[in-house]
Amino acid sequence: MRRQAREAAPMNWRINGPTGDCRIALGRFPQDLAEYCPTGPAVVVADAAVYARYSSLFPRAPLVELPPGEAAKSLDVVRQLYDKFLAFECDRGSLILAVGGGVTCDVTGFAAATYLRGMPCGYVPTTLLAQADAAIGGKTGVNFHGYKNLVGAFQQPRFVLCDPALLKTLPAAEVRHGLAEVVKHAAIADADGFRFLESETERILALDDAVLPRLIGDSIRIKTAIVNRDARESGERRLLNFGHTIGHALEKTPGAPHGEAIARGMAATARLSVRLGSLPAADAARLLALLERFGLPTQTALPRKVLLDALAKDKKRLQGTLHFVLLEKIGQAVVRPLRLEELAAAWDDLPQL
Ligand SMILES: NC(=O)c1ccc[n+]([C@@H]2O[C@H](COP(=O)([O-])OP(=O)(O)OC[C@H]3O[C@@H](n4cnc5c(N)ncnc54)[C@H](O)[C@@H]3O)[C@@H](O)[C@H]2O)c1
Ligand SMILES: [Zn+2]
Numbered sequence: 001m002r003r004q005a006r007e008a009a010p011m012n013w014r015i016n017g018p019t020g021d022c023r024i025a026l027g028r029f030p031q032d033l034a035e036y037c038p039t040g041p042a043v044v045v046a047d048a049a050v051y052a053r054y055s056s057l058f059p060r061a062p063l064v065e066l067p068p069g070e071a072a073k074s075l076d077v078v079r080q081l082y083d084k085f086l087a088f089e090c091d092r093g094s095l096i097l098a099v100g101g102g103v104t105c106d107v108t109g110f111a112a113a114t115y116l117r118g119m120p121c122g123y124v125p126t127t128l129l130a131q132a133d134a135a136i137g138g139k140t141g142v143n144f145h146g147y148k149n150l151v152g153a154f155q156q157p158r159f160v161l162c163d164p165a166l167l168k169t170l171p172a173a174e175v176r177h178g179l180a181e182v183v184k185h186a187a188i189a190d191a192d193g194f195r196f197l198e199s200e201t202e203r204i205l206a207l208d209d210a211v212l213p214r215l216i217g218d219s220i221r222i223k224t225a226i227v228n229r230d231a232r233e234s235g236e237r238r239l240l241n242f243g244h245t246i247g248h249a250l251e252k253t254p255g256a257p258h259g260e261a262i263a264r265g266m267a268a269t270a271r272l273s274v275r276l277g278s279l280p281a282a283d284a285a286r287l288l289a290l291l292e293r294f295g296l297p298t299q300t301a302l303p304r305k306v307l308l309d310a311l312a313k314d315k316k317r318l319q320g321t322l323h324f325v326l327l328e329k330i331g332q333a334v335v336r337p338l339r340l341e342e343l344a345a346a347w348d349d350l351p352q353l
Contacts, residue, residue, distance in 0.1 A: 012024060013221060015136075015138065017227075019154040019231045019232065023158070023160075024136060024160040024162070024224060025160070025161055026162050026163075026216060026220075027161050027163060028165070029057060029099075029124050029161060029165075030058070036159035037122055037158075040060070040061055041061045042088065043062050043064060043084065043085065043088055043094065044058060044061045044062070044063050044097045045063075045066060045081065045098050045099070045104060045108040045111075046063060046064070046065055046099040046100055047065075047100030047103070047104045047126070049068040050099060051063070051065055051099070054099075054126075062084070064084050069103065072103050072104070073143045075142055075144065077107055077142070078107060078110060078111045081107070081108065081111035082115055085111070091116070091119075092116050092118075092120075094120075095119070095158065096112045096119055096120070096122075097122050097123075098121060098123045099126060100127075101126055102125070102127065102134030102135070104130075105123045105130055105135045105140075105157075106134065106141055107142055108123075109123070109138075109140030109157060110142055110151075112155075113140050114153060122157050122158050122161070123157045123159070124161050125160065126166045127178060128167055128170065128179065128216070129178035130178075131216050131219075132181055132220065133178070133219065135162070136160060136219075136223045137240075138155055138156040138227065139152060140155060154232055164207075164212040164213060167212070170207075177260070179204070179294045179296065180260070180263045180266070182218075182219050183263075183266070184243055184266060185223060185240075186331070187266065187327060187330060187333070188222075188240070188242045188331075189226070191329070191330050191332075193222075194286075194290070197215075198286070200215075201290070201294065205295075226239060235335075238323050238325060238335045239333050239335060241323070241325055242325040242327070242333055243263070243266030243267075243269050243325075245322065245323075245325070246264075246268045246269055247265025248261070248310065249265075249302065249306070250265055250268075250302060259296065260296060260297050264300050265300075266291065267297075267298035267299075267300055268350070269324070269325065269327070270284035270287045270327055271300070271351055271353060273326040273328075274350075275349065275351060278326045278328055278334070278336075279326065280329065281353060284327070287330065288353055304347050304348060307343075307347060308340055311343070312340060322339075322343075323337055324336050
């Protein structure tokens with residue numbers, strides 16, 4: 001009965017607050033675009049690989065293509081976008097539409113947030129990671145001198161239109177990366193959603209239309225609710241960093257994709273949560289098993305020194321306090337300040353599970 005009520009729920013959400021107002025919907029691209037942007041976009045910024053596949057769906061508007069990949073999250077690309085906005089005579093009434101994965105949304109959102117002190121933008125995210133996570137919440141930015149997202153701004157897009165049909169062309173590895181963040185959302189805030197992931201693993205991996213709306217919708221609902229309570233990450237929003245503190249240290253390994261690093265980071269943090277007495281071992285084992293069924297890695301071998309050096313760097317950047325998100329049970333997490341010495345003592349003695 002409860003499940004039926006939930007499945008019938010409308011698939012749209014809102015973020016309202018100090019970083020702006022945003023409407024988020026599961027819908028169809030391009031059919032539903034007119035509802036969110038009736039006069040059409042002034043400029044479309046697209047991942048070139050996405051444009052190559054879906055050009056026939058794009059609205060008529062000046063187009064800027066970005067090279068696929070993380071390298072596009074740079075100030076050089078922001079500058080190129082400013083040049084285009086100037087050339088296309090954009091003003092504060094011009095809406096910039098980003099169509100692509102998290103990279104396209106992050107860099108376009110940042111360019112729009114800063115040009116003319118802020119122009120409206122909208123996102124059509126085309127990866128699972130972007131629909132379930134990156135496009136939601138109003139964090140925009142680029143990488144700088146090897147630091148991820150060091151330069152950025154909080155600004156909500158006007159809308160985020162997520163069309164699950166666009167995910168059908170995603171490479172399997174990109175699906176797995178998105179699933180890491182989906183598992184994260186369920187693990188910290190949604191025990192019922194976690195059970196759904198456990199029971200529908202096969203259909204989820206096959207991107208079955210019967211499960212995609214709930215898969216994406218659950219993540220959007222969880223992230224939207226948290227962002228509405230803490231838009232600028234001064235408290236509760238830190239929960240969304242579950243697995244990311246250790247994950248970022250693991251990500252320093254060349255070639256480690258974010259989704260895999262986060263999966264390993266969540267596995268390590270679950271083991272740590274058990275070691276520190278905050279999480280039952282059986283719950284940690286469920287998390288590891290689910291990640292593995294989604295084809296995500298859970299091994300966390302990393303020399304203590306490498307981990308601590310990376311965390312010490314993070315700690316400096318975070319003005320001395322390392323906030324750790326520990327699990328208390330599946331569906332519930334807590335933010336704890338943790339001293340590096342405490343972590344060091346626990347790291348060599350994590351339970352295997
Ligand atoms: N702003 C936030 O809150 C937030 C949160 C999480 C992650 N992020 C950022 O998101 C970025 C990662 O996003 P991502 O995983 O979407 O990466 P991405 O944008 O690089 O896309 C991954 C790959 O998928 C391809 N692709 C995209 N859509 C496709 C489609 N429909 N069919 C086939 N191929 C497609 C792209 O060309 C690219 O090669 C990182 O930079 C990360 O920092 C931001
Ligand atoms: Zn992440």
